[in-house]
Structure formats: C-alpha cells, structure tokens
Amino acid sequence: xxxxxxxxxxxxxxxxxxxxxxxxxxxxxxxxxxxxxxxxxxxxxxxxxxxxxxxxxxxxxxxxxxxxxxxxxxxxxxxxxxxxxxxxxxxxxxxxxxxxxxxxxxxxxxxxxxxxxxxxxxxxxxxxxxxxxxxxxxxxxxxxxxxxxxxxxxxxxxxxxxxxxx
Amino acid sequence: xxxxxxxxxxxxxxxxxxxxxxxxxxxxxxxxxxxxxxxxxxxxxxxxxxxxxxxxxxxxxxxxxxxxxxxxxxxxxxxxxxxxxxxxxxxxxxxxxxxxxxxxxxxxxxxxxxxxxxxxxxxxxxxxxxxxxxxxxxxxxxxxxxxxxxxxxxxxxxxxxxxxxxxxxx
Numbered sequence: 001x002x003x004x005x006x007x008x009x010x011x012x013x014x015x016x017x018x019x020x021x022x023x024x025x026x027x028x029x030x031x032x033x034x035x036x037x038x039x040x041x042x043x044x045x046x047x048x049x050x051x052x053x054x055x056x057x058x059x060x061x062x063x064x065x066x067x068x069x070x071x072x073x074x075x076x077x078x079x080x081x082x083x084x085x086x087x088x089x090x091x092x093x094x095x096x097x098x099x100x101x102x103x104x105x106x107x108x109x110x111x112x113x114x115x116x117x118x119x120x121x122x123x124x125x126x127x128x129x130x131x132x133x134x135x136x137x138x139x140x141x142x143x144x145x146x147x148x149x150x151x152x153x154x155x156x157x158x159x160x161x162x163x164x165x166x
Numbered sequence: 167x168x169x170x171x172x173x174x175x176x177x178x179x180x181x182x183x184x185x186x187x188x189x190x191x192x193x194x195x196x197x198x199x200x201x202x203x204x205x206x207x208x209x210x211x212x213x214x215x216x217x218x219x220x221x222x223x224x225x226x227x228x229x230x231x232x233x234x235x236x237x238x239x240x241x242x243x244x245x246x247x248x249x250x251x252x253x254x255x256x257x258x259x260x261x262x263x264x265x266x267x268x269x270x271x272x273x274x275x276x277x278x279x280x281x282x283x284x285x286x287x288x289x290x291x292x293x294x295x296x297x298x299x300x301x302x303x304x305x306x307x308x309x310x311x312x313x314x315x316x317x318x319x320x321x322x323x324x325x326x327x328x329x330x331x332x333x334x335x336x
Contacts, residue, residue, distance in 0.1 A: 042213015
C-alpha cells in the first residue's frame with residue numbers, strides 16, 4: 001500500500017470522520033497537545049539550555065537527565081498520541097502541506113541528534129560532567145536541539161494556517 | 167462598574183485601531199509569527215512552573231531543595247512570563263474589541279491576574295524556604311497548577327468562542 005493510498009484509507013475511516021466532525025474531539029485533543037508543550041517541550045528546552053550552560057548550571061547534566069527524562073518520555077508519549085489523533089482527522093490535507101513534511105523531517109532529525117548524543121558524548125558523560133563548563137560539542141548538541149524544536153513549533157503553527165478551511 | 171467597563175472597552179477600541187493592531191491584522195504571517203513566541207514562552211514558563219510544583223508535591227526533582235530550584239528557575243520564569251505578556255498583548259491588539267466580549271478571554275485574564283499575584287506572593291514565599299510543612303507545599307502547588315491551567319484552558323477556548331464584535335458578555 002502506497003503512502004497516498006494509506007492517507008486516503010485513513011481519511012475514509014469512521015474514526016477519521018469522528019475526529020473531523022465531532023464538535024469536541026478536535027478542540028479537546030488540540031488543547032491536550034498544546035498544554036503538554038509545558039511538560040514535554042518545556043523540559044526539552046530546559047535540558048538544551050543546561051547543555052548550553054545557560055540554565056540550572058548548579059545541577060550536573062547527568063542529574064538533569066535522571067530527573068527530567070522519565071517526565072519527558074511521558075510528555076513525549078502524550079504529544080505523539082495527540083499529534084497522531086490530530087493528523088488522523090485530516091491526513092490527506094495535513095500531508096499536502098509543506099509545514100507538515102518539514103515538521104516530520106525535523107522530528108526525525110531531533111531524534112537522530114539525541115541518538116548521536118547518547119552514542120558518543122553521553123557515553124563519556126562522567127568525563128565532562130564534573131567540569132564547570134560543558135565542552136563545545138555538548139553545547140553544539142544543545143544548540144542543534146534548540147533550533148530544531150523551535151522550528152518544529154513554528155511548523156506546527158504553520159500547519160494550522162496552511163490547511164484548507166474546514 | 168460602568169465607568170470601568172467603558173474605559174476597558176475604549177482601550178480595546180484604541181488597541182484595535184492602533185498601528186500595531188492594524189499591522190499584525192493586515193499581515194498574513196505576523197500573527198502566527200507572534201504566536202510561535204507565545205508558544206515557546208509557554209513551554210519555558212509552564213515547564214519551569216511544573217518543575218517547582220512537582221518538587222513541592224514531592225513527585226520529582228527531590229534531589230534538590232525547593233529554594234535552590236526556585237533560585238535557578240526564577241530568571242526563566244520571569245523572562246518567559248514577560249515574553250508571554252508582550253506576545254499575548256500583540257495578539258490581543260488584532261481583535262481587542264472581539265476579545266472584550268469573549269467570555270473565555272475574560273476568564274483567561276481573571277486566571278492570569280490571580281496566577282501572577284499568587285506566583286509572586288504565596289508561591290514565591292513557599293518556594294523560597296525549605297522548612298514549609300508538606301501540607302502547605304501541597305496546597306501551594308495545587309493552587310498554582312489549577313490557576314495556570316485555567317489560564318491555558320481559557321487561552322485555548324477563546325479561539326473557539328465566537329462572539330459578535332459588538333456583543334458584550336454578562
């Protein structure tokens with residue numbers, strides 16, 4: 001099944017119709033998506049700012065990961081589920097916007113950034129964490145993440161404006 | 167009360183007709199552009215408040231004393247609040263008169279006023295000290311969470327509440 005077929009199939013499902021036509025479904029899900037920005041994106045940005053030595057400098061980075069990650073994962077799960085629900089309401093039109101494609105690509109890039117960090121700098125965290133300033137590579141990882149997430153928010157907002165009116 | 171209501175309405179009309187209101191309203195991309203700042207500041211403000219309140223509730227960040235977390239996060243809380251207020255005001259100027267009669271907007275502003283007062287008085291005091299009894303911490307965190315959630319829900323709802331520009335809600 002090609003992607004186009006999948007999008008059309010999803011669009012034609014009963015579930016998609018409910019998401020699209022219900023008065024409450026879309027506002028409710030979007031509200032959860034937006035308010036969970038505080039838990040997920042807020043924590044991501046605080047971590048990025050820590051990697052950049054700009055926030056919470058008193059705390060070790062390893063300590064930050066330990067304390068923030070469990071909540072960050074929960075927030076991410078809520079963002080993904082609510083995001084998929086919003087997408088399923090209008091999959092063909094979502095996919096037709098440049099903002100949606102850009103957002104998905106940048107989400108993948110943000111994931112790759114985390115994977116790369118964990119595989120390299122994260123493995124040697126005990127070597128650089130006690131130092132008063134983070135190494136430039138760590139700062140770079142934080143900056144890349146920060147730029148990606150700001151762009152992801154921008155694209156998310158863009159989707160709403162690029163979609164054809166209901 | 168009528169005098170106050172009239173002044174608020176006059177202020178809304180002035181905002182609507184201001185250069186800023188005009189410029190953002192007439193531009194295709196300025197409104198969403200300002201919204202992005204509003205959302206990013208929401209993440210920082212909400213995230214920082216969550217950290218403090220989760221610490222008060224004892225469900226996270228227990229390695230640090232409350233006062234230390236509060237000291238570290240305060241510049242970010244105040245900075246992001248300022249960005250939220252400025253970006254929010256800019257968005258408001260584009261449809262100030264409509265917002266005047268929008269019950270969700272009125273609720274949001276009421277919650278916002280209470281949230282700000284609470285944050286800089288009782289919440290501030292409780293997060294500044296590490297000896298408060300657990301019950302005081304609990305109540306402080308819950309009130310803070312409820313008030314700020316009220317602001318957020320009001321913000322979400324105001325877009326869905328459609329009011330005629332001239333109507334005035336009770």
